[in-house]
Amino acid sequence: MDFLSYLISGISLGSIYAIIALGYTMVYGIARMLNFAHGDVIMVGGYMSFMATTRFGWHPLLSVIFAMIICTVLGIVIEQLAYKPLRAAPSLAVLITAIGVSYLLQNAALLLWSANPKSFSSVVPFDSLRLFNGKLIISGTTIVSIFVCVIIIMTLNTIVNKTKIGKAMRAVSEDKDAAQLMGVSVNRTISITFAIGSALAAVAGVLLCSAYPILMPTTGAMPGIKAFTAAVFGGIGSIPGAFLGGILLGIIEILGKAYISTQLSDAIVFAVLIIILIVKPTGLLGKKVLVKV
Amino acid sequence: MRRLRMRSSIDNCLTYGLVIVAYVVIRLLLAGGNISYALQGQLVPITVYIVMAVSLNLTVGVLGELSLGHAGFMSIGAFSGAITATLLELLADTTSTTWIRLGFSMPWLRLSLAMLIGGIFAGIFGFLVGVPVLRLHGDYLAIVTLAFGEIIKNVMSILYVGYDANGIRVSMDSANALKLDEGGTIIVNGPMGVIGITKLSSFTAGFILILITLIIVLNLINSRAGRAIKAVRDDKIATESVGISVWRYRMMAFVISATLAGAAGALYALNYSSVVARKFDFNTSILVLVFVVLGGMGNIRGSIIAATVLTVLPEVLRAFNEYRMLTYAVILIVVMLVRNNATLQHVFRQVGARLSKSLPIRRKGGEV
Known part of the structure; x- marks a missing residue:
């Protein structure tokens, strides 16, 4: 029963990573x-919801x-400027x-909201679910x-594969110049991608703070790195890959924490990443790029 | 070819000259009491960051692979260097052999040995990390270096090392698990890092390390091996097809880079009374990467200047008090925009050309 509950919290953390990883992978x-x-x-998203x-x-x-x-x-302002x-x-x-922008956001948050951690109250109104006579909460x-996370993945998949803007996105990612020649506005497509990624980051921020209710200017840094790892894990640039990578990363992290070592859980996550990349150098679902001479 | 060699040797002399002149000037200012206390505390870190930036430039600029875990090697060097220095000191206190006691009671000898051991350990790790890392390319390589940096940070945070009459003891569990005798000393105490370090580093030691780094890196760049490394950067397939071992030269640059970072790490650790593994995290790696990119990829002199200016800048910006890191971020973004935006550069070039009509615009690229 313990294992099941770790697995579920791993999937939950993984869903948050997956939402963040989508932003990385699309951009x-x-x-x-x-x-x-x-x-x-993500951190800004958390603070906005907290303020509201x-x-x-x-x-x-x-x-x-x-x-x-x-x-x-x-997101759009950062992209434009x-x-x-x-x-x-x-x-x-x-x-x-991008690193400069990251410093800028962190330090602006530091000035606006100070370094004191804020305790975030969960935005989710439901009570805990008790199964098997309260053995599994x-x-x-x-x-x-x-x-x-599931809804977001399905929506995004539909947008990318079925709509006109999704077609433009795929075209730009395939070949920027050719897309431009075919009348796709590259700049606008990139801006929209940033907008979608940032909106997802806000959702992830709120969920992250609901699950781990401490909000600081550096809250987003480590989940950001891990989600980036998740994106690479699944094959960067691929939407199903980000989903798979995020979920797997979350499960590995929580199970590692529970069964191996609390302090080494991050090290375990990164070690698994290294092994995956050595075996499959472009990630789990990444496309193998052939180099032509 | 001969003219090229001439130009590169003049360029190198300029770099050495810059470092030596800067050292003499700072020594004079120190003697005159013209440097503020806060800035004096930054002198050793500046030399450390210069060595870090120059060594990272070897990987990023000369080899052309992005490394996001350079602080990991610094960490290895800092820990092994600090442990070495403490052990040597304990040895000098307890031994009955006269020459060991006299020899290891000399601080400079302990410092040099610590930097040497720190460098060697980091170099060994560089090789071990390099074997899997150098199978990959581009962004995937970058993320794996990041992962190694984080793993090193995590493992160092649970490392316990002690020393007693029976020798060195190592544990990954807790300080009690070391089972030290009564007169034993804890050298590395888990999350608290290396504790009880005797401060050995000095500005002069940092200066000497910079000179050694420059001699190694500049000679490497202008050697046969250095040209091979640059060839690998520019085109792997072409290089391989003329019979140059890509793996060998990539590994060479990577290991030398790690070794120098390790020596810098040892110098850094011995500048404080304690040092924690958290210090050498992703942010430190990024900080050094910023020095390299702002100084110019493959441009050693640029790395030195950028490392100095950007380490001093937050101190200078103290006048802005709480806005200083914000200002730092804005300066970073603006500099990157100005340096890399074609429109802005065109404007600057026109202004520059009008100011100095006689000087032709030097084109960048094609040389290192």
């Missing part, structure tokens, strides 16, 4: 950049929507700029995280 797939500021957008519920006294659901709107705007001027620049320059947040 990477389309703009070929590692958006290191993504983790900090505590200071304005809004309904939790409304606070999530508020956080999503703010983060979407933030910091990344768009660097479209033609080497990828490392963009990476460093599943919290409401766990169920909602898994549920939300």
Whole structure:
């Protein structure tokens, strides 16, 4: 029974990683950049929802929507100001700029909300589910995280595969120049991708803070790195890959914590990543790129 | 070819000259009492970061592979170096052999041995990490270096090392599991890191380490092996097809880079009374990477200048008090935009050309 409960909380944590990883993987797939500021957008999302519920006294659901709107705007602003001027620049320059944006967001949060951890009250209104005479307790947040993640993955899959903008996204990720020649607005497609990724980051931020209710300016940093790892794990650029990678990473982390060592759980996660990448150098679902001479 | 070699040797002389002049000037300023106390405390870290930046530049700029775990090697060097220094000191206190006592009671000898051991350990780890890492390319390689950096940080956080009459004891469990005798000393205490370090580092030692680093790196870059490494960076397939072992030269650059980072780590650890593994996390790796990219990829002098300026900058920005890290972030973004945006660069070039009409614009690229 213990194992089952660890497994479920692993899947729940994994769902949150998967939602964050989607943001990384979509931006990477389309703009070929590692958006290191993504983790900090999660943190901003958490703070927005916190502000909305505590200071304005809004309904939790409304606070999530508020956080999503703010983060979407933030994502577009960051993209326009910091990344768009660097479209033609080497990828490392963009990476460093992203790190600059990450510092900027963290320190702005530090000034606005101070370094004191805020205790975040869960936005999920349901009580815990008790099964098998109370031997297995599943919290409401766990169920909602898994549920939300599945809905998001299905929606995104539909958007990418069935709609016009999804077609544009696939075209840009395949070949930017050719897409431009076919009349796809590359800049607009990239902006929309950023907007979607940032809105997802807000959702992930709220879920993360509901599950682990401590909110600090550095809250997003480590989940950001882990979700990035998850994206690579599943094959960066692939949406099902991000889902698979996120869930697996969450399960490995929680099971490692429970059965091997609390302090080494991160090390175990990264060790598994290294092994996977050695066996399958482009991740679980990544496409193998052939190099032509 | 000869002209190229001339130019690179002039370039190298400039780099050495810059470092030596900077050292002399800072020594003079120190003697005159013109450097603030806060800045004096930054002198050793600056030398450490310069060595870190130059060594990372070997991987990122010269070899062309992005490494996000350079602080891991620094960590290995810091821990093994600090343990070495403490052990040597204990040995000097307890031994009855005169030459060991006299020899190891000299701080500079302990410091040099600590840096040497730190470098060697980091180099060995560099090789072990390099075997799987160098099978990969690009972003996948980057994420694996990140993973190794995090693993090293995690493992170092649960490491316990003690020393007593029976020798060295190591545990991954707790300080009690070391089962030390009564007169035993705990050297590494898990999450608290290496404790009870005697401060050995000095600005001069840092300066000497920079010079050694420069001699190694600059000579490597301009050697046959260095040209092979650059060839691997520019085109792996072409390099392999002319009979150069890609694996060998990638590994060479990676291991040398790790070794130098280890020596820098030892210097860093011995500048404080204790050092924790958390210090050498992802953020430190990124910090050093920022130095390299801002200084210019493959540009050793640029790394030195960027490491110095960016380490001093937060101190200078103290006037802004709580806004200083925010300002730092904004400066970082703006510098990256100005350096890399074609439109902005065009504007700057035109202004520059108008200011100095006689000078032709030097094109970048094609050289290191």
